[in-house]
Amino acid sequence: MKVVNNKVHSVDGLGIMKGRKAYTDDFAEKDSLIIKVLRSPHPFAKIKKIDDQEAKKLTGVEMVLTYKDFKRIPFTRAGQGYPEPSPHDKFVLDEYVRYIGDEVLAVVGSSDEICRKALDLIKVEYEVLEPILDFEQAIDNQVIIHPEPEIHEMFDIGFKPKRNIAAAYEMNVGDVEKSLAACDYVIRETFYTQAQAHVMLEPHTVNARMDYQNRICIYSATQTPFHVRRIISQGLEIPLSKIRVIKPRVGGGFGGKQAIHGEMLVAFVTYKTGKPAKIVYTRKEVFESSYTRHPMRLEMALGADKNGKLKAIDAKVLSDTGAYGEHALTVFMVTGSKVLPLYNKVDSVRFVGDVVYTNHTPAGAFRGYGAIQGNFALESAIDILCVKMGVDPIKFRQENMMKENETSPIFAIMGEGTAGTAMNMDTCKLEECVERGLKLIDWQSKYPRIETEDKIKSVGMAIAMQGSGIPYIDMGAATIKLNDDGFYNLMVGATEIGQGSDTVLTQIAAEELMTSVDKVVIYSSDTDLTPFDVGAYASSTTYVSGNAVLRAAKELKSRMVEEAARILETKIENIDFDGKRFLNINDKKEISLIDFSNQITYSHEQKQLQVTSSYVGHKSPPPFMAGFVEIDIDKETYEVEIINYVSVVDCGTTINPMLAKGQVDGAIVQGLGMAFYEDVQYSKTGKLISSDMLNYKIPTRLDIKNLTTVFVDSYEESGPFGAKSVGEIGIDTPPAALANAVYNALGIRITKLPITPEKIYQEMRKKNEK
Amino acid sequence: MKINLNINGVSKAFLIQENEYLLEVLRRNDYTSVKRGCDNTSCGVCTVLFDGKPIPSCSMLAIRCEGHEITTVEGIEKEAEKLANYFGELGADQCGYCNPSMALTVYSLKKENKHATDEEIKAYLVGNLCRCTGYVAQHQAIKKYLGDES
Structure with a gap:
């Protein structure tokens, strides 16, 4: 191959570096009407009265939009194929607001400043309602977050809004209770993963104008332009043929721009007034009013026999979708379907649970898409089981993990929102990934720990898989x-x-x-x-x-x-x-x-x-990888320093080896952020604390010492020139690898992300008290 | 009100609001290579050179720029081209939203400290966040640019 799998510069790198017009807001019309949203100060409330008379009198104010201006058409912002596996539980504007930051109304004016002045003049009376801020208290709570009658599911996704359940799912292979009862070793542990913010550097941005054929032309920083066109058409009853959506250069997405955000309001204003309009989210809005990764509670039980064979995996999962159910079911299913097949030789597997509504910022698509949550729980649990059995965690994985030409019954059972697709692993170089990773991190000489006067060095690892598209749908x-x-x-x-x-x-x-x-x-x-x-x-x-x-x-x-x-x-x-x-x-x-x-x-x-x-696709061949982390822990402060992260990846042919490496490097660092310190935090009253980049820390270049990313030879027959996917797989291993490394260093198990020095200190205190 | 700004060596009159930040004035006047990212000086994508030094334009009042030299990436086109080539060579390109601002900061580093060490490069650029690349390829590209130019 002369072009594929060869060094090729990005086709657009030069123009982008030189600052040429490329991104959505670079193309906004100069005289665009500005749209500013009044956001809810309450986690749950019903709007009783809106007094916008003074605001409307202000020169430069074009209109004030409230829920009364919109026909009640429920839709989902998820940005998925149709019919969507997410509940239609959102209105452009509603008389209920369901989290701090939810849309109350929108002001449309000639400048940012006029809009801000207008917002100050608007008085809204709320009937403040009791919120649900703890997702473990959501099911059958007396508070019902979505009482409105019009909302519905497109097909059976286990949607039970009266019980605050956005989606539910259960899957059984064999009889897990029976298998566990027969096992020589059983471990049970509960894990928690936090909400993570995408923090793409370009905020959500949309602008629109009517063109000379009297059609609406929308520029949007979106990952799903065709879904955006369809959702706008359905939600605003504008004929599909009258809408053109252009996606210019996008300044990062990571799943955060799969859903639609400002598109409905911008399209409505331009279509109604005939004037160009735009919205650029403030960074606070990006944090508070777009969406996050789904926080989860994962109750795991693993069983093995005395010959070192993993026999049963039981995963009971509760996921928090926040105020709206975008991606509720599908993220939840991926937590099982792109994690559990890693150990395909078990007798039985159960994956069961609910996705619940709370009065927090909604959760949605985010690179990894459930797999990072599931991976943290399963790959931590595997190490816990190995400790209990007194076996080597590498050897245990090598004996029990997926290998080439094998399969798992889970592929046929679990898809994304629907049944899955049976497939064999025609390419699975996981064994080689593990072997090479052990050498690259120099596992032998560092496992489990090397203690010096002030530091403990240790290593930890995890294996992972993802998919390559959604078969028969994408x-x-x-x-x-x-x-x-x-x-x-x-x-x-x-x-x-x-x-x-x-x-x-x-x-x-x-x-x-x-x-x-x-x-x-x-x-x-x-x-x-x-x-x-x-x-x-x-x-x-x-x-x-x-x-x-x-x-x-x-x-x-x-x-x-x-x-x-x-x-x-x-x-x-x-x-x-x-x-x-x-x-x-x-x-x-x-x-x-x-x-x-x-x-x-x-x-x-x-x-x-x-x-x-x-x-x-007729299948979704998974990329696989093994991730190894080397850390130094300060014995006094428990500060963890990442010395090296080794990623050995089987993604089939790398079409562009440098860009593939960039995908893995970037995902590893995003995963390390989640493992270490990134944490979407709310006050007791439900207000987002981490609403800017000073209070929500993402990794800087000072945090990254060394990334060793390599690819194994692999050729997936069904892929273009042998390629599988590589966009998400990199994010999955850091949380479990880090938790395992911390255990190897200190003998304590952190089960709740992120793994901060404070948590390590608390666990060490507990350990020392014993 | 009206002020005179010297942007990329050209002096022009601009109509501004007295409470307007430089970022807004620049973008309003089609200097769209300067990006908006975080609103509070923590991400670096709005970087411009102010008398040759990198500053976040999102927090600099436009009125304070009268009589100073403002440089956007268009003002260092040749340098941006060189850096882009190293980015291409090392696979450091991803979404690129931070790239024009990075070019300005790296250019300024080159003028101040051509022989910057790894740690000095990282410290100088710490305010230029990137969510895509994991920094490693970027760092290698920046190092090569500084090395080959010195």
Whole structure:
């Protein structure tokens, strides 16, 4: 391969660095109306009265929008395929507000300052209601967070709003109680994972204008432009054909921009007034009023026999979806489906639980998507079990984990919101990942700990898996067009959000067309101009959209060869195309690609050569990895320093090895943030404390010493040029690897994230008291 | 009110509100390479050079900039191009929202301390947050840029 799996610069890096207009707000109309949202000061309240008379009198105020301005159409902001596996439990504006930061009303004015002044003049009377702020108290609480009659599920997701349950699920393989009873060793432990904030650097941003065909054209910093178009159409009853959604460059998403945020209000204002409008979330709004990772309680039971065989896994999980149920069921299911198959030789597995409403900021999609929560619990529990059995945790994993050509019954049972898809692990290099990781971290000489005067050095590890798109649901499509002068346009619905998909998809097309990256011009994510794609989520772009690009390139190539055969007056099978010229292998006559493309554009039997192809996965081949952390703990302060993080990844072929490494590095650091200190914290009254970047700390470059990220050789037949996905897998291992390393250092087990020096200190005190 | 600002070597009159920050004035006037990120000087994407020194424009009142030289990434185009090449070489590009501001800070570091050590580079750039890359590839690219230029 000449382009794929070779060093290729990002197709857009230079222009971005030079500050060219690229991001959503760079394209806002100068005279856009500004939309500012009044946000709820109460975690749960009913709006009794809104007095906006004074505000409306203010010069420059265009309108004040309240729930009375909107038809009551419940929808979900989740940004998923249709019908969505998330409850339709949200209105553009509602008479109830369900968390501090929820939308009360919106002011539309000519400037930020006028909007702020108007907001100060508006008086709202609330009937303040008792909130639910502890997710373990939500089920069958006398408080009902969603009493409204119009809300509904699209199909059975276990939605029981009267019990504050947004979704519920149960799955059994074998009889777990029976298996556990027969085991020689059983451990039980409860884990807690916290809410994490995405903190993409570009805030949620949307702007819109009416175009000269009187259609609404929306620029949005979104991961799902086609879903955005559909949801706006359904929620505001604007015909789909009247809406164009363009996704410019996106400044980071991580799942946070899968859902729609400001789109409804902006579209409504522009459609109603005919004037351009925009919204840019403040950082406080990004923290308080978008969404977070789902916090969870995971009650785990593991059983093994005396021969070192893992026999049973029982996971009872409670997940907190906050005020609205975006991704409630699907994140929950991934907590099981992309974690439990790691140990596929068990007799029985149970995965059961509920996703509940609370009066906190909603939870939604976030890189890892449940798998990081499940991984922390399972991979911590495996080490706990090994301690109890007195066996080596590496050896135990090597004997019990998934291997190539094996399968798990869970694949067929659990999908994302629906039943799953049976599949064999045609590629699973987990054994090699573990072997190489042990060497790279120098496990032998460091495990379990090396104690010096003031520090303890230790190592810990975890294994992980993810998926590659949602089979039979996620569709991606690509159009490739041949131009005169022999270069190509590649139009994809796939959504570049900074992960490098424009570059990776260009490479796939260039490889198949035997040309260079500069001869393929990509344009992505414009609902008028590019074919459909579900968007950037579920680790789907390289695998699903990449396969669509590969198909399109193949089909275009055969169309070109057909035409060349006509021009060179021979049969198709006599044509040899090398990317630059077509050769008739019989008479050695040839035509260059440039002459060929010019001829069919301008001179004889002219035609446009262009094909569109699409792809839907029939399986979701998981990438696998082993993550190893080396830490130094200060014996006095219990401060933990990360010396090195070794990631050995099987993601199939790396289409762009450097960008793949960037995906893993970035995800590891985001995972370390969650493992270490990132924590969405609320006051006792439900107010978000961590509502800016001073109170919510993300890793800085001073926190990162060394990342060792390597890829094992692997070729997934079903993927484009052998590729699987790599966007999410990196985030899964840090919490468990760190917890295991802390145990190896100090003999204490932290079961509640994040793993702070304070928690270590408290556990050490308890240990020393014993 | 009207003020004169020298931006990228060109002096121009700007109409501003007296309580307006430099970031808003710049973006309003199409200097969109300067980004908005956090609103309170903690992320670095709004960085501009103020008489050659990196500052967060989100907290600098525009009125205080009269008579000072403001540089955005367009003002150091050649340097940004060089740095972009190292970013491409090392795979340090991701969403890029922080890249123009990073180019300005790195350029300023080069002028102050060409031979910066790893720790000095990290300390100088600590205010330029990145949520995508995990910093390692960025660091390597920045080091190469500083090394090859010195």
